[in-house]
Amino acid sequence: MEYEEFKDRVLESVQKELQKDDQIEIHKILRNNGSRLDGLTVLREGNTIAPALYLNDYFEEYEKGCPLGTIVGEITDFYKYGEDRIDPVNMDFYKEFDQVKDHLYGRLVHFERNRENLSDIPHIRIMDLAIVFYCKLRHETLGEIQIQVCNSHLDLWQIQTADLYRIAMSNTREKLPVELKPMNQILREMAREDPSDLTREEMEQVRVDSHMYVLTNYLRRYGAICMLYPGVLSRFAMTVGADLYILPSSVHEVILLPAKEAYEKEKLREVVRQVNETQVAAEDILSDTVYLFSRKMKKILF
Numbered sequence: 001m002e003y004e005e006f007k008d009r010v011l012e013s014v015q016k017e018l019q020k021d022d023q024i025e026i027h028k029i030l031r032n033n034g035s036r037l038d039g040l041t042v043l044r045e046g047n048t049i050a051p052a053l054y055l056n057d058y059f060e061e062y063e064k065g066c067p068l069g070t071i072v073g074e075i076t077d078f079y080k081y082g083e084d085r086i087d088p089v090n091m092d093f094y095k096e097f098d099q100v101k102d103h104l105y106g107r108l109v110h111f112e113r114n115r116e117n118l119s120d121i122p123h124i125r126i127m128d129l130a131i132v133f134y135c136k137l138r139h140e141t142l143g144e145i146q147i148q149v150c151n152s153h154l155d156l157w158q159i160q161t162a163d164l165y166r167i168a169m170s171n172t173r174e175k176l177p178v179e180l181k182p183m184n185q186i187l188r189e190m191a192r193e194d195p196s197d198l199t200r201e202e203m204e205q206v207r208v209d210s211h212m213y214v215l216t217n218y219l220r221r222y223g224a225i226c227m228l229y230p231g232v233l234s235r236f237a238m239t240v241g242a243d244l245y246i247l248p249s250s251v252h253e254v255i256l257l258p259a260k261e262a263y264e265k266e267k268l269r270e271v272v273r274q275v276n277e278t279q280v281a282a283e284d285i286l287s288d289t290v291y292l293f294s295r296k297m298k299k300i301l302f
Helices: 005-015 055-063 068-078 097-103 112-118 151-157 161-175 183-193 200-206 225-228 232-240 265-278
Strands: 023-030 038-042 104-110 124-126 129-139 141-149 178-182 213-216 244-250 253-258 291-293 299-301
Touching: 005 038, 005 055, 005 068, 038 055, 038 265, 055 068, 097 104, 097 129, 097 161, 097 265, 104 112, 104 161, 112 129, 129 161, 178 183, 178 225, 183 213, 213 225, 225 232, 225 244, 225 253, 225 265, 232 244, 232 253, 232 291, 244 265
Parallel strands: none
Antiparallel strands: 023 038, 104 129, 124 129, 129 141, 178 213, 213 253, 244 253, 244 291, 291 299
16 A cells, blocks of 8 residues: 555545544645655644644554554544643634743754755754754653744744743753763663664774764753753863864754864764764754864854
């Protein structure tokens, strides 16, 4: 069965199983770097927002041998038996900026890879990157909910991009503090938690001294923006006594490499490109560019 037929069959089956008043739809959801996913949503009475279950992931399970009936059952069970335990999600509060402002954060994306998205999203251009903004909430039963801030939200809140930037970056720095650790320490931690997650090359890296450091936030999610936190790069460069190469590992972290040795920047770029092509999910890629933080100038050179 091809993917389009799979989508139609799932939608038809779910519609038969759930209540007639449920609004059941499949939406094309544009993600980072132009990735598009098909999200099935079931909007129930009393709710103004619904979680999306991505059919792309379910199709992968189907191709691995999972029966279609099992997949449909998982989706319908989520809504059938979740009705009593999932409190209605009413987003009326989102209209009031005073109720939203403490939940706004910033993250980094690649400008060119997201040019289509950015036409509808407030952003701040930095080098070949852009800072975009999101609202992060906790729901008692659904867990974390993230909402991309769009231009229409600024009109609703009657604020400017500069106001959004100031408030969101303050929240990001204060609520998502920096984590900076040697690469080999991170790999050792991963090996202790689940050795099967590491490749043979990564297991070898655990055994050697690494001059690379991983910069992220304590959640290790959307942590690449930590390289823009005031003073972070400057203090670390002073500690190691060198300028810093910044390798964009993903939207979640960057790798810092003290420029104590004569590294060829083009070779570093090729390493980043290869890793992005072979090891990083398409929507998690940040950039192929290698940046340099200058101690003397106290700025990132592009």
